[in-house]
Amino acid sequence: MIVFSFIVTPYQYYNYTQGLISLSELQLSAFFLSLASCSLLFFGWAATRTICYLYTTRECERVIVSHIDFWGRRRDIHLDTRDIVPINDIETPNKTILPMKRYSTDYTMYYSVQIAQILDRPRFNRVFTGIITQDKKTWW
Numbered sequence: 001m002i003v004f005s006f007i008v009t010p011y012q013y014y015n016y017t018q019g020l021i022s023l024s025e026l027q028l029s030a031f032f033l034s035l036a037s038c039s040l041l042f043f044g045w046a047a048t049r050t051i052c053y054l055y056t057t058r059e060c061e062r063v064i065v066s067h068i069d070f071w072g073r074r075r076d077i078h079l080d081t082r083d084i085v086p087i088n089d090i091e092t093p094n095k096t097i098l099p100m101k102r103y104s105t106d107y108t109m110y111y112s113v114q115i116a117q118i119l120d121r122p123r124f125n126r127v128f129t130g131i132i133t134q135d136k137k138t139w140w
Contacts, residue, residue, distance in 0.1 A: 079102065
């Protein structure tokens with residue numbers, strides 16, 4: 001969409017200088033193109049920080065974090081469980097969306113415990129030590 005806006009905007013400006021469209025039409029087309037570009041950038045930025053799936057090995061030594069990159073492709077990040085900051089060490093004012101921080105980088109990703117479904121609760125609590133996973137669902 002951003003490439004499209006870089007292609008269409010000079011064309012619209014050329015039409016304005018030739019007198020084919022008015023100033024308000026030029027401003028309206030520029031507004032819609034910039035709005036579309038900004039919304040694509042925002043949703044791409046938000047998608048890269050949202051965790052889709054969390055997988056662990058049987059021994060809970062490694063965690064695979066699956067998320068969508070900016071272009072919509074699925075990416076997996078393989079992490080050691082010692083690299084994940086426990087939820088008790090992170091201040092979380094919002095309990096619906098929780099941050100997942102790592103010791104090795106400042107990059108923060110986000111996941112939800114209340115909206116998502118936890119299939120193996122003991123292993124999840126073992127990796128994210130101290131998470132309170134009280135849902136309204138009955139698991140066992």
